Amino acid sequence: MTTVGPPDSESESAWLAAYDPTAFTPIAVTVDVVALTIRRLPDSGAKALHVLTIRRGAMPYEGRRALPGGFVRAAENEDLDQAAVRELAEETGLAAHGGGESGALAAAPLLSRLHLEQLGTYGTPGRDPRMRVVSVAYLAFAPDLPEATAGGDAAAAHWVPVAELDPGRDPEGLAFDHARILADGLERARAKLEYTSLATAFAGPEFTVTELREVYEAVWGEPLHAGNFHRKVLSVPGFLEDTDTTTARGGARGGRRARLYRAGGARLLHPALLRPSREETL
Amino acid sequence: MTTVGPPDSESESAWLAAYDPTAFTPIAVTVDVVALTIRRLPDSGAKALHVLTIRRGAMPYEGRRALPGGFVRAAENEDLDQAAVRELAEETGLAAHGGGESGALAAAPLLSRLHLEQLGTYGTPGRDPRMRVVSVAYLAFAPDLPEATAGGDAAAAHWVPVAELDPGRDPEGLAFDHARILADGLERARAKLEYTSLATAFAGPEFTVTELREVYEAVWGEPLHAGNFHRKVLSVPGFLEDTDTTTARGGARGGRRARLYRAGGARLLHPALLRPSREETL
DNA sequence: TGAATAGTGTCTGTAAGACAGTATATG
DNA sequence: CATATACTGTCTTACAGACACTATTCA
Numbered sequence: 001m002t003t004v005g006p007p008d009s010e011s012e013s014a015w016l017a018a019y020d021p022t023a024f025t026p027i028a029v030t031v032d033v034v035a036l037t038i039r040r041l042p043d044s045g046a047k048a049l050h051v052l053t054i055r056r057g058a059m060p061y062e063g064r065r066a067l068p069g070g071f072v073r074a075a076e077n078e079d080l081d082q083a084a085v086r087e088l089a090e091e092t093g094l095a096a097h098g099g100g101e102s103g104a105l106a107a108a109p110l111l112s113r114l115h116l117e118q119l120g121t122y123g124t125p126g127r128d129p130r131m132r133v134v135s136v137a138y139l140a141f142a143p144d145l146p147e148a149t150a151g152g153d154a155a156a157a158h159w160v161p162v163a164e165l166d167p168g169r170d171p172e173g174l175a176f177d178h179a180r181i182l183a184d185g186l187e188r189a190r191a192k193l194e195y196t197s198l199a200t201a202f203a204g205p206e207f208t209v210t211e212l213r214e215v216y217e218a219v220w221g222e223p224l225h226a227g228n229f230h231r232k233v234l235s236v237p238g239f240l241e242d243t244d245t246t247t248a249r250g251g252a253r254g255g256r257r258a259r260l261y262r263a264g265g266a267r268l269l270h271p272a273l274l275r276p277s278r279e280e281t282l
Numbered sequence: 283m284t285t286v287g288p289p290d291s292e293s294e295s296a297w298l299a300a301y302d303p304t305a306f307t308p309i310a311v312t313v314d315v316v317a318l319t320i321r322r323l324p325d326s327g328a329k330a331l332h333v334l335t336i337r338r339g340a341m342p343y344e345g346r347r348a349l350p351g352g353f354v355r356a357a358e359n360e361d362l363d364q365a366a367v368r369e370l371a372e373e374t375g376l377a378a379h380g381g382g383e384s385g386a387l388a389a390a391p392l393l394s395r396l397h398l399e400q401l402g403t404y405g406t407p408g409r410d411p412r413m414r415v416v417s418v419a420y421l422a423f424a425p426d427l428p429e430a431t432a433g434g435d436a437a438a439a440h441w442v443p444v445a446e447l448d449p450g451r452d453p454e455g456l457a458f459d460h461a462r463i464l465a466d467g468l469e470r471a472r473a474k475l476e477y478t479s480l481a482t483a484f485a486g487p488e489f490t491v492t493e494l495r496e497v498y499e500a501v502w503g504e505p506l507h508a509g510n511f512h513r514k515v516l517s518v519p520g521f522l523e524d525t526d527t528t529t530a531r532g533g534a535r536g537g538r539r540a541r542l543y544r545a546g547g548a549r550l551l552h553p554a555l556l557r558p559s560r561e562e563t564l
Numbered sequence: 565t566g567a568a569t570a571g572t573g574t575c576t577g578t579a580a581g582a583c584a585g586t587a588t589a590t591g
Numbered sequence: 592c593a594t595a596t597a598c599t600g601t602c603t604t605a606c607a608g609a610c611a612c613t614a615t616t617c618a
Contacts, residue, residue: 072309072405123311
């Protein structure tokens, strides 16, 4: 650290006025993760979008669902992205909960197909009743992950269908402002499917066009025309790459075998796959 | 503030382990603002996109350009958005620099047509050599503002054509990671022009189609076909609203008078106005 | 063989871009 | 009138959605 002169409180060039607790109101920095995956509903067997939630084990909002998250470990020089990966790994139990700095690294292989991006930062005073907390929210997409098992905490982590958390259907709602964060994350995810190849992050390394369509249907929450979808995705350059293989079997009750594809190199889709809805939404 | 039990360091439900300086590495929270406007270049007279910058008056990066920004005033319960507006108002001198909590409010009338949105959060360890700083970046769009005058600080604020800050043309570059933040802000602005009515935020309350086209050309940095642009923007429902008036005069060297429009109610454009570039960008 | 699933052909309406033309202002 | 600027017509190509059709596999 370089030593600098007098404070200049109006710009980043200032020294923190702080280190004097009487003049400095601390702000805690946390990360929260909206982790999305697609899994079958236990009852209907239909594929639906799920979000990872925990049960809070302490006040406030004790017993309520919340998004996984926690403090950024500034003392360990932890980056924001690292903190998000670490929290996700700990909550899903996908990495040994050995704690310490190895957490994020140990998770790397299992979470390798994970897509992670920053969603936004939520820092309204009062969003946490205890103190001033600024939370950097992340959005994570992953292929179907194993049932989450709580890390070391008392909190139990579970995949919950996003439809169950819909305001109105959910009597209690998520803790803090997490309902808002989730809503922002869902809108971001829905929009990104339109013009990026993100949907492939929800699928395995090889997938059929039908499986890809089910991803779009689960995230957008509406059925798509199978035939037109098929022709459209194959016409986008660089989106899908043919593996020249097919599934081993057709449908359970008959049906043609489906061709297998892997994600192509394109990250931006031209032309885009626009959502059918949002018409006359004036 | 509610009193809670023992710390549970893995989730937001924890008390800060801190207030004990030996166990707590503080993180400073700041806001930085990418403020964009469109003004004529002094020499050519052409309209170009400008960004607001200050000259740093203290180490590190003393004398270098930087984005305006500063600490969030946690002690005053300041919201992140408020902090961004306050910093912008102070740096542009658009509000009395009376300081204190009235800063943001006093700026409201003058900055009323301002569009402000969160851009992203930058918190990589080491981005500020002095201490750990997490900065929430904001993107602001405004019609041509008066020449910025430094607030109370020694720093001088100026509108700079973004082309001058292009890596390669700019020998020294912006301080900290502000070049990256600016690049992210520009890409966001360019993308948002495509599918939102944001361009009208750069224009006055009433404007011609040609003025609107100049906004798109300045932000995208490439010429557009005047005729096709004209027909296209008028075909988007809710984008433009006819005022049934025209400009007082035609062009300086002859030419028809242009019809005046104001921004319509639509915030999302259907169909979108896609950038001509980005073709075969595979 | 019948049903289920995968994939294709074709038609229609909408929209983008190229380009040329018309309308109305200034000097 | 020459010229500059605003605006419109029309043609071609591309793409989205509707719908019907063919292809292949399973029980």
